């Protein structure tokens with residue numbers, strides 16, 4: 001063997017492990033039909049970020065075409081897969097938070113706001129503190145970006161209050177909110193409140209100064225109050241059409257002023273139970289894809305078999321075989337049992353909107369509203385939070401989920 005060749009072989013042996021390591025760290029490519037154009041693309045990923053999006057002639061696996069889109073962002077998640085972020089009794093644990101998150105990945109949700117609903121101050125403080133201690137766990141890959149506090153400053157009136165327990169509902173209390181905000185690691189990103197309550201306008205202004213997005217919900221505000229809330233900084237209606245009494249005045253009710261105010265965005269639940277299809281169609285016509293956000297309002301009962309369960313107050317909660325979740329004692333819905341992916345598929349069917357618009361309302365819009373500038377679209381520099389999926393009749397079929405370029409879920413047939 002010539003010395004020259006010998007030295008080349010020696011160098012190769014020396015450097016081969018480095019080349020392999022570099023390759024494993026370096027570029028990953030993920031292919032799919034881009035959700036905006038339905039044309040095949042290859043997304044190049046490096047160190048968890050998207051570096052390039054290339055148009056390609058055809059997919060490598062043409063027989064099983066899948067769409068590629070940014071991961072879904074759900075801003076109203078009360079719990080999932082047996083884990084509740086709201087319940088007391090010491091039920092919430094770090095393991096539970098990790099479990100709920102990895103189960104949400106299977107449904108295409110790569111970012112979410114755990115949502116705490118009206119409860120005692122002690123329970124809310126404890127659950128926020130636990131979430132704050134877990135939020136930056138590396139196994140969560142940055143999926144939790146903050147929290148949604150829904151209540152306790154909502155309407156005490158039956159119907160408008162929904163399933164929130166009356167004993168904990170009260171007027172806005174800045175001192176209490178500040179305590180909760182600190183316990184959350186200053187990470188409450190949004191609060192849902194009723195603007196007609198005493199002190200609500202000043203509370204909204206203070207939230208705005210703090211950078212907390214104010215949503216109005218579970219309220220019975222008239223036009224003047226809705227408009228004043230928006231002037232003070234309220235940005236969005238929480239689950240428009242829900243958190244409302246079953247019987248309302250046809251002229252004077254809280255729905256018309258929220259629909260009429262063009263500055264106000266609307267979040268809607270499209271699970272097939274919270275709103276009728278024609279309501280979704282009308283809300284979408286009024287607000288359009290730029291001012292609508294799809295949320296799930298999903299609870300711990302999602303993914304569980306149908307049956308009778310208990311909430312932390314010992315009340316019976318029924319999950320029907322159709323997937324509807326009710327609090328029979330008050331005959332009101334008790335949140336949802338369907339992930340946001342169902343809403344994405346259903347809104348396309350109901351409104352005829354495009355896949356691009358449906359993903360805009362379930363990823364791009366929430367990213368913009370909540371200042372999550374590193375996600376919500378497929379573009380160079382964004383986090384490689386990606387989903388590969390097919391669009392089914394009433395849900396998305398998630399094939400693979402990537403977070404920061406790492407595959408965290410793959411569906412097995």
Ligand SMILES: [Zn+2]
Pocket residue numbers: 150162217218239243
């Ligand atoms: Zn609600």
